[in-house]
Amino acid sequence: MESKAISNLSSLVTNDFAEAVELIYKSKGRVIITGIGKSAIIANKIVATLNSTGTPAIFMHAADAIHGDLGLILKDDVVICISKSGNTPEIKVLVPLIKSANNKMIAITGNTESFLGQQADYILNTFVEKEACPNNLAPTTSTTAQLVIGDALAVCLLELRGFSSKDFAKYHPGGALGKKLYLRVHDISSVNQKPKVTANTSIKEVIIEISEKMLGVTAVIENNKIIGIITDGDLRRMLSKADNFSSLTAKDIMSANPKRIAADAMAIDAKELMENNDISQLLVEENGLYAGVVHIHDLIKEGII
Numbered sequence: 001m002e003s004k005a006i007s008n009l010s011s012l013v014t015n016d017f018a019e020a021v022e023l024i025y026k027s028k029g030r031v032i033i034t035g036i037g038k039s040a041i042i043a044n045k046i047v048a049t050l051n052s053t054g055t056p057a058i059f060m061h062a063a064d065a066i067h068g069d070l071g072l073i074l075k076d077d078v079v080i081c082i083s084k085s086g087n088t089p090e091i092k093v094l095v096p097l098i099k100s101a102n103n104k105m106i107a108i109t110g111n112t113e114s115f116l117g118q119q120a121d122y123i124l125n126t127f128v129e130k131e132a133c134p135n136n137l138a139p140t141t142s143t144t145a146q147l148v149i150g151d152a153l154a155v156c157l158l159e160l161r162g163f164s165s166k167d168f169a170k171y172h173p174g175g176a177l178g179k180k181l182y183l184r185v186h187d188i189s190s191v192n193q194k195p196k197v198t199a200n201t202s203i204k205e206v207i208i209e210i211s212e213k214m215l216g217v218t219a220v221i222e223n224n225k226i227i228g229i230i231t232d233g234d235l236r237r238m239l240s241k242a243d244n245f246s247s248l249t250a251k252d253i254m255s256a257n258p259k260r261i262a263a264d265a266m267a268i269d270a271k272e273l274m275e276n277n278d279i280s281q282l283l284v285e286e287n288g289l290y291a292g293v294v295h296i297h298d299l300i301k302e303g304i305i
Contacts, residue, residue, distance in 0.1 A: 029076030086114025228254030
């Protein structure tokens, strides 16, 4: 029932939607979003989405507004009122007060003929035939429709502002999401040790280097440039094939031209490269020179995976 209601929303979109987007986009003020009951909870979510995508927004509870919180609304602010019926007592008291201050008002309502619908400058119609609640009482389908319209507003404004993933990262610096947007390979690899051997390094020294640096891998370098890689797996395969490896050197068991990644690449790119090639480590380069190792465990630790 809810999915059908969402599908029907596109047929309810009028020029008011586009004009409401333009109004908010061109506004010098903030967006004040108000509602009561379940609509107030939806209003809070829309506020959070707008704030995180570049449109300053504030929640104002409709009941609190008529008891002092109207002071939140400044001259250039745009007000969005959310109400399924558009006729709740709080809305009937609040709307004239908003109108008297000459703030532009957008209604998100399922009843365009309601008091709110008639008083609003723009109407975003969220009509639903029936709530998913079997008694047709608990706000379910109606609040889902309100949420979708709020997301549509946010996305349109995001596109108008040219809001990029870099901008998004500024507003989401914490947690796994933020790290995916700003964490670079160098931020991880720089704290790791830098295992390295030359082509002529003995196998014994290769084993010691891999063991001491504890990354399960070592780069094989020449003039500080990567020419190969040796992993724990390469050592195991060598032991299973050779009866005597005392005369072997790094160049005999290394894999030439290994996968590598630039130090300034995003950590999320390292994750994709590892997954696409079914590997656990990547050698890191900076200006064409060996700069370290990034391990899949590093990405897991940082919450990238």
